[in-house]
Amino acid sequence: MVSSPLNVNVGNVSLKSPLILASGTCNFGRELAEYYDLSILGGISSKGLTIKPRAGNPGVRVAECDSGMLNSVGLQNPGVHYFIENDLDFMKQSGAGVIVNVAGHSFEDYIDMVTTLDPHKDKIDALEINLSCPNVKAGCMTIGSDPEAIKAITAKLRNLTDLPLWIKLTPNVTDIKATALAAQEGGADAVVLINTLMGMRIDIRTRRPVLTNNTGGYSGPAVKPVAIRMVAECSQVLDIPIVGCGGISDYKDVIEFMIAGASAVEIGTACLIHPALPVKITEDLDKYCSDNNIELKELTGTLQRW
Amino acid sequence: MDLKKEYRIKLVSKEFLNSDTCYLGFECPDIANTAVPGQFVNISAGTVFLKRPFGIASTDKEKGIFYIGVKVVGKGTSEISLFGIGTEVDCLGPLGNGFDFEDYDNVILTGGGTGVFPINFAYETLTAAGKNVTVCEGFRNASQVILNKPSYILTTDCGDCGIKGTVIAGLDTIDITDPSKTIVCCVGPIPMMKAVNAWASGKELKCLVSMEQRMACGAGICLCCTVKVKDDGPDGYKNVRCCKDGPVFDGKEVVW
Numbered sequence: 001m002v003s004s005p006l007n008v009n010v011g012n013v014s015l016k017s018p019l020i021l022a023s024g025t026c027n028f029g030r031e032l033a034e035y036y037d038l039s040i041l042g043g044i045s046s047k048g049l050t051i052k053p054r055a056g057n058p059g060v061r062v063a064e065c066d067s068g069m070l071n072s073v074g075l076q077n078p079g080v081h082y083f084i085e086n087d088l089d090f091m092k093q094s095g096a097g098v099i100v101n102v103a104g105h106s107f108e109d110y111i112d113m114v115t116t117l118d119p120h121k122d123k124i125d126a127l128e129i130n131l132s133c134p135n136v137k138a139g140c141m142t143i144g145s146d147p148e149a150i151k152a153i154t155a156k157l158r159n160l161t162d163l164p165l166w167i168k169l170t171p172n173v174t175d176i177k178a179t180a181l182a183a184q185e186g187g188a189d190a191v192v193l194i195n196t197l198m199g200m201r202i203d204i205r206t207r208r209p210v211l212t213n214n215t216g217g218y219s220g221p222a223v224k225p226v227a228i229r230m231v232a233e234c235s236q237v238l239d240i241p242i243v244g245c246g247g248i249s250d251y252k253d254v255i256e257f258m259i260a261g262a263s264a265v266e267i268g269t270a271c272l273i274h275p276a277l278p279v280k281i282t283e284d285l286d287k288y289c290s291d292n293n294i295e296l297k298e299l300t301g302t303l304q305r306w
Numbered sequence: 307m308d309l310k311k312e313y314r315i316k317l318v319s320k321e322f323l324n325s326d327t328c329y330l331g332f333e334c335p336d337i338a339n340t341a342v343p344g345q346f347v348n349i350s351a352g353t354v355f356l357k358r359p360f361g362i363a364s365t366d367k368e369k370g371i372f373y374i375g376v377k378v379v380g381k382g383t384s385e386i387s388l389f390g391i392g393t394e395v396d397c398l399g400p401l402g403n404g405f406d407f408e409d410y411d412n413v414i415l416t417g418g419g420t421g422v423f424p425i426n427f428a429y430e431t432l433t434a435a436g437k438n439v440t441v442c443e444g445f446r447n448a449s450q451v452i453l454n455k456p457s458y459i460l461t462t463d464c465g466d467c468g469i470k471g472t473v474i475a476g477l478d479t480i481d482i483t484d485p486s487k488t489i490v491c492c493v494g495p496i497p498m499m500k501a502v503n504a505w506a507s508g509k510e511l512k513c514l515v516s517m518e519q520r521m522a523c524g525a526g527i528c529l530c531c532t533v534k535v536k537d538d539g540p541d542g543y544k545n546v547r548c549c550k551d552g553p554v555f556d557g558k559e560v561v562w
Binding site: 024025032034036047055056058060061062064065066068069073076220271272273 | 309310311396398520521522525527528532541543
């Protein structure tokens with residue numbers, strides 16, 4: 001990896017840039033490679049994968065909101081075996097760090113997933129354990145709302161692989177510090193904060209929810225202050241690194257997350273509107289580092305509280 | 307392969323076709339030169355969060371202009387309809403797969419509502435290529451009729467102009483001489499496309515439909531705009547992306 005002021009580390013995972021494409025907003029990268037060279041990225045976090053293929057939720061899956069959107073895709077994915085056969089090599093060859101997002105309905109599902117992925121560790125930089133998707137009926141957020149369950153599942157997965165385990169947590173909890181600490185105690189290498197906020201929109205003419213799933217996950221610039229607050233809170237109590245995520249739209253947002261305590265960040269919804277946005281953010285981060293004679297990683301956790 | 311771009315496009319022409327629908331021309335040589343009928347663009351719409359998708363209605367390659375039709379149905383389309391000449395906005399395109407007419411001599415284009423815009427682009431392209439084209443368009447009533455040409459078969463639900471009834475009543479007037487060389491392409495509301503697909507199937511004609519679904523990215527990455535198509539797997543169907551795998555699908559593949 002070429003040395004650059006944009007280089008960061010998430011634990012022992014070295015990334016050329018703090019910018020990671022967030023799971024669920026980039027598929028496996030192939031479509032975005034039509035717009036720009038993915039090798040500028042720190043990483044790509046795959047679409048959330050399950051052991052068996054999932055068709056996802058029926059009907060309307062997106063509802064626009066002020067400064068964001070709700071989605072209820074419901075983890076549509078081709079299944080981990082298809083992914084390994086057809087997409088993993090593409091991700092590896094893209095030149096970006098490979099983060100595989102792992103989802104499931106039960107402890108057993110997560111165990112199966114990690115056991116299936118571990119033999120391919122030479123192509124994977126980290127496993128992002130999705131304990132936070134709000135759009136499926138079991139697993140994910142159900143496990144991710146309970147600190148004891150988070151600690152237990154993380155500990156089980158820790159025993160199955162040497163791959164870095166990043167636990168992606170839900171903001172739909174009373175105390176994010178409790179769930180983040182549970183992940184740390186279970187042996188996580190990092191936490192990813194935050195997944196989407198659960199929300200609803202209603203069509204006032206029909207009095208029905210816009211989303212056929214009734215509820216969905218809220219993402220976009222509106223959630224950024226919530227994410228920043230959670231990163232800042234967790235940064236005070238955690239020893240493991242944080243990957244910040246939520247509403248990032250420009251380089252200043254990246255810097256804000258890093259000051260709050262993030263070692264790297266994930267960008268998602270903004271890329272649905274401007275697919276090549278990471279190119280612009282990367283250029284702007286380069287300029288920021290040059291103008292301020294600073295390396296980005298120096299920013300992590302430099303928040304000066306009142 | 308050249309990388310796709312997000313363009314900054316400029317509004318250069320605008321006319322209202324009726325009380326709630328306008329026809330806009332945007333300068334963007336790359337899109338004007340490469341778009342094919344059935345493809346769409348995703349355009350930033352003023353203050354709303356997401357871009358809005360519009361089927362391409364025509365292109366002027368010499369001037370580097372492409373055209374879209376916008377029917378005002380909400381805040382985003384309202385803001386776009388109020389753009390002044392010279393307004394610059396972000397745009398992705400051309401997106402999606404488009405119609406494939408290659409193997410057919412006779413093309414029946416049919417549809418209604420804002421579906422008449424992509425039909426217009428297909429008509430212009432096919433007639434320039436010397437294909438035998440028949441167009442049948444349906445509207446609710448005479449005040450809704452837009453982009454209609456004298457040679458088109460016209461239907462209205464209330465019968466205040468053209469044939470009274472749906473597009474099926476118009477399609478029934480067409481004399482099909484060589485089904486193996488004839489293809490039907492439909493762009494319109496889902497019930498219309500479903501009915502046209504059934505009509506075409508009854509006559510053993512291939513039928514392409516241009517599906518519509520609430521869309522976020524338009525680039526195939528968010529999986530929000532899915533369409534159910536038949537599949538050999540255990541579910542009997544799979545969800546595919548309207549924006550990337552479509553919007554044009556073989557009507558017999560769609561789970562209606």
